[in-house]
Amino acid sequence: MMLYLRLFYEFFKAGLFAIGGGMATIPFLYDMADATGWFTYNDLANMIAVGESTPGPVGVNMATYVGYVTGQSAAGIPGAILGAVIATLGLVTPSIIIILIIAAFLKSFRDNRYVDSAFYGLRPASTGLIVAAGLSVAVSNLFFTDTLAQGLSLAVLNWKGWILAVILWVLTNKVKKTKGLHPIIFILASAVVGVVFSM
Numbered sequence: 001m002m003l004y005l006r007l008f009y010e011f012f013k014a015g016l017f018a019i020g021g022g023m024a025t026i027p028f029l030y031d032m033a034d035a036t037g038w039f040t041y042n043d044l045a046n047m048i049a050v051g052e053s054t055p056g057p058v059g060v061n062m063a064t065y066v067g068y069v070t071g072q073s074a075a076g077i078p079g080a081i082l083g084a085v086i087a088t089l090g091l092v093t094p095s096i097i098i099i100l101i102i103a104a105f106l107k108s109f110r111d112n113r114y115v116d117s118a119f120y121g122l123r124p125a126s127t128g129l130i131v132a133a134g135l136s137v138a139v140s141n142l143f144f145t146d147t148l149a150q151g152l153s154l155a156v157l158n159w160k161g162w163i164l165a166v167i168l169w170v171l172t173n174k175v176k177k178t179k180g181l182h183p184i185i186f187i188l189a190s191a192v193v194g195v196v197f198s199m
Contacts, residue, residue: 011090019126022059026133045140063091
């Protein structure tokens with residue numbers, strides 16, 4: 001029971017303070033990995049890849065995934081389903097509460113200069129959280145972070161990651177025939193390349 005309360009609490013915190021969308025939850029998930037030991041940074045990188053590749057908001061997808069895996073290790077499949085539901089509820093509950101409060105006072109909030117100023121200040125904060133999340137994902141996929149701690153050398157570069165990143169950048173920005181393709185095509189192609197590289 002304590003595990004499920006902790007799941008709800010951890011994801012409630014992430015949902016309350018991750019302003020700017022699902023990607024803004026990623027720094028909170030790194031902290032959660034350190035605080036709880038439920039998953040490693042490598043697991044988190046895989047969760048981000050799965051969360052971005054599946055329908056729905058990435059934050060909700062990752063909350064569901066973490067809750068499922070954590071619950072399964074504690075109590076099998078029934079625990080996994082309960083963990084997934086509780087973690088997801090923990091993440092979305094703050095948003096639901098805030099939306100209900102704002103909806104109740106919408107007219108007074110609409111023209112309030114303090115609210116307007118608060119949102120003005122939140123924009124760069126949420127941008128910073130998203131940039132930090134993007135950089136942490138890039139570093140974990142383009143470098144071998146365990147080797148990176150020993151010092152800079154060519155051994156820290158994940159050559160497969162760099163090659164795939166450069167190819168994707170060229171295909172999405174420079175080649176006219178592929179530039180306009182839907183992002184899901186690149187996501188699926190990258191998944192296939194990942195499977196081939198791991199064989």
